[in-house]
Each structure stands twice: as structure tokens, then as C-alpha cells.
Amino acid sequence: MMKRSAMLTLILLLLAGCTVGGIDVEQEQASGLAGELLGGHSFGQTFAPQYDGLYRIDLYTATYARENTHPVLFRVKVAPDAGEDLMRLELPAAQISNSGPTVITFPPLAGTAGKTLYFSVESPGSVPGDAITVYRQEEDLYPDGQMFMDDQPAGGDLAFIAYTQETFALADIWHDFYSRAGQDKPFFAFYCSLMALLLVALGIALAWRPRRQAENSSPSTASDEEPPAGDPITPAETAVEEGE
């Protein structure tokens, strides 16, 4: 009963799927601050996730160790000049970190694998002395994207980490395998034939043995299971074991 329910749980888990994910793009180097993010301006960065399911960006921010009051608008778009936002979030000023990155999470975005995306922050209403900032690297260390200021290329990169996650069911993994394996039919035809041949040979070898043993079944044939030459443990071994 226990075994059956454990098996059932395992099958359900496999069918329900499991979520895997982690860091997809990482550019943590920073040579300094980008300056105050004032109202009417924006800082942004293009980047290219390897996988689908972009759901989090850790953006290295600073508050100048003061309590700023204006919220920050975070957007994800397909390009700096794209009209439509894929994601738009308003972050309260208190959420902006001064020691370490500000973690920005949102529902996973589909179809992000291999595409260039753009994220930006702006803070309408922010004024000098009451504005946040972001960390930037002046040298271009991240080749798949670059920093933007007011939607214009600015050279270098922002300091950020992008995370992706996807949920896989057993069927997804199988589909991933099958869709690629199906493109190499000659190999898999050969491979499956080889495996089938081997399994048939194994089946014959396993089925053959009991019959032969049954034919030879007499008390003396029991010695087949025993070592033919004396004690399985050598005298030296016995001596060692006794010595312990």
C-alpha cells in the first residue's frame, strides 16, 4: 500500500512538473554611480536572456543613504523605442535598496529565450536631493547589451542580474527530446534495432538458464551455486577477520 501511494505521488509529481530556474544574465561589475534619476529621465539596459520565463531582475541601486519620496517606474520592453510595455511596475521609494540590489519580481514572461529585451527605470517627480540612482560600469563588459540614458545608448552597462524560470512536466522533457531525436531518424532506427536485438538476446539467455537447471536438477547440481574450490573466504582472510 505504501509502495503504491509513493509511486502514485511520484507519477503525479512528474506529471505536474517542476520549476527550474536561476540566474540567466549576470553583469554585476560597476565602476560608479550613474547620477541622480531625476523626473523626465530614465536609465535602461538591453540584455538577452538564454531561456524563457524572465521573472526577476536584481538592479544595483543606491539611495544616497537618504529617504527618497518618489516612486520608481520599472518597465520591460522589446526595445528602447517600443511603444508597448511587456511589464510595468511601480516600486515605492522605500523598496529601493541602498546596500545591495533591489529585487524586482514579476509574473514570468514567455518567449524570452534568445531575444533582446530592454528594461528601464524612471522616477517621475524626482528632484535633486530626492532621487535614487543606479550602479553602472563604464567599460562595456556585457557584450549582449548596453546601457541607455533617456532611451539613447550611453556606453557601458548597468549592474544587474536577470533570472528566468520555467515549469517542466514530464511531457515537456519528452517533447524536447523527441522533437530533436525525430530529426535524426536513421540513427535512432539503428539504435533502437541494436537495443531490441540485445534485449532479445538477453531474454533468451535468461530464459534458457532455468530450463537447463531444471533438466539438471539433482542434489549434486546444487554445487553450481557454491564455489567449486573450497571455502569462499581464503584462510588468510579468516585469519585477518579473527584477528580483529
Place this chain on the structure above:
Amino acid sequence: MSSDAIVRGQLHSQRLRVGSFFLLAIALRLLAMPVAMHVDDRFTGDLIQIAKVAQSQNVSESWYPPLFYYTANLYQKVSLSGCRSVIDKAVDGTSPASTLIADPAIFCTLFSLKFWYLFFDLGAAFLLWWIFRRDHRQGRLVLAFWLFNPIILYDAYLHGQFDVIPIFFTVLALYLARQERPTWAAFFVGIAACYKNYAFLFLVPAFFILTQSWRKRIVLLLVGMVPYLLFLLPRLTEYSHNVSGYGDWFFKVGYDIGFGGQVYAFVAFYAVLLWYLYHRKAHTFEDLWRACFAILLVYYQLSYFDLHYWAWIIPFAAIYFAERPREATPFYLVILACLLVLTAPAPLARFLAPISPRFFLRLPSLMEALNPYLPMLFLTNVVRSLLAGTCFFLAYRLLRDMPASRRGTVQAAPGQVTVD
């Protein structure tokens, strides 16, 4: 039924059992061949990288002795004729690792690149079985231990490393040593070293054990060294650059004696062992495998190792297991458990990346998953220390129980009575 018929029946049954062992083992190996590979973000993975270097014969990227690359190049000319695209892309260097793994031709490529391992792997299994053929029970034990050994399966068919080639030549050398053919034994140890340098560790002990005359010892040393030098010398200047980093990897345990002077603990142990063999006048087959076994057990504790390096020790471990299963089993269980824990930093599931790169490449390692809750580095170091203690004790025990022979070269084989 006559006794002849019973004996024939037993032999037949024995052959079928050995045959089914082999068939099952081949099925397991074939299953893993096309769907598993070592993955490294820097260069796709060991198997592809090795194939790429063998293809291009670019010595500056080679980590292994030249003979391996010559052999691999020759093999690839035949085996890869139907599925070259992945290796060609790897040689071009234009495709990132992730796209090579996702290529539909990866299955055929992996199968082709690993298929030749099967001959060396099964050849080694056969030779080990042949050494013990007089005792059916020991023969079955050694065969089962080899054929279903998780480390051999992992090394050759999951990771895709070619350790089974030098291992085969090492086993062949063991077999020839047992057959009282020391010159051939030394030659094949040398050939094993032409594939991976570790086999040189066995050459000097073999030189002490296989013969007693100093003249013959010099001959054995020459026979063992010459093939290696012949293959290496033409490419020495290029190759020396690649092995210059060995000092950062191997023999790290030791102590500093100032002005850059360093005593390597493993080399010191090795010297002690040689003196021990010399004074003990060890000249039996058992002395040989025990010495080699102990050397590797200590090596892994005093020098860098990756999990697949443990494949080197399997022939000696198999002989010990066949001879003394009750004594060996507890040691092996502890060592296996420790090795499993030590895989925590690397997600083992990544080896299945060809099945679904999107899924398997993103699975976290045990270390990553548990790090927020447990001091994983500390815990793995505790396990590493347990492994070291177990291996040191086993090495001590192997050397302590080594038979000594003061008269004549006695090549006592397993299952044979030692004539002293």
C-alpha cells in the same frame, strides 16, 4: 545423469550466466551512450573538447599525451562519417556550448564518440574474469563488480572520459604479470601511460615486484618508458607548455621548506612504499595489485581528483573484492557514499543535458539547493576527511597483509596455490 553431463551442464550454465552479465552490461552502456555527456559552459564538455582537439590536432589545447589524440583522430575518421556536424561546429568555434548540446545530431555524435570505449571496457572485464576463471565464484564476483560498477558507467558513458583505454592496458599488464611475462607487462603499463599519465605510478612498483635482477629491472623501466618518450619527443616543446600547470593541480598536499622549496606528501609516501617493497622482497601477483591499489588510495587523498579519476582504481578494487568480498564490502560502501556526497557541488543531472538542455542545464546542484540552509562546504569537507581516513586505513591494511616472498619470483594467481 552421468557426472560428465552434470559438469557439462554446470559449465553451460556458467557460460550463460557470464553471457547474460555481458549482455545486460552492454544494454546499460548503450542506453547511456547517446543521451549523456559532461557539460562545461567554457568548452561544451570534456567529450566534445577531446574530439575537437583530436580532429584539429591542435596541441596547444591538448591535456593528454599525444598517442591518445592520434588514436582518437583515427577512430573519428571512421566513426563520425555519418554525423560530423557537431564536431565541425565545435572546431569552428562559432557555436556556443548550449547550441551544440541542443543540436539534433548530438545523439549520434555522442554514441559514435563513446562506442569504442565498449571494446576496452568489455576487454578489461573479460581479462579480469579470465584471471579468476578457475574459481567460478570469484570469476562471477569480479565480473559483476566491473560490469555493473557505477564509477565505470559514470566515467565512460555518462561523463564520456576515455579512462577505460588506459585501464584496459593496465589490466592487460596485470594479466601478463600473472602469466609471468614481466617485459610485456611493463610495455603495456607504458602504453597505458601513453593515454593517461597516471599509469606511470605503477611502473616503478612493477619494476621492483616483477623481477629481482637489477639488469632486468633496467630493461623493464626502458621498455615501459620508451613508447611514451617516442610519442612525446616530437611534440615535447608544445606539450611541455600544457603540462606546466600540473603543479597547480596535483600533489598539492605537502609542506614548504622555504625559498620555493616544497615537499610533496604523495611523492614522499611513494618513496616510502618503494623502500617497503624493496625490503619486503615482494614478488607475487598479489603484491603487485595491492601496491598499485594502495598507491591510488593514497594519491586521491593527497592530490586533486575528479570523480572520474576513481575509475583508475576499479581493476585493483575488483581483484580485492573477488578475493575478499566480506573484507572489502564495508570499505567500498563507505567510499561510495563519500563519493556520492562529494558530487554535491556539481549537478549530476546536467550529464543528461542532451535529453532536454532547457531543463537539465538549469537544475541546481545539491550544493546550490542546500547552501541556504546548511554549511555545505564544511559538510563536504567533513565527508572528504572521512573518505581520507577510510582510504588511508584501507591502504595500510592492503600493505600490511601483503605476502612477502624471499625466494624466487612466485607469480601466484588468484585461485592458485602459492608455492613458496
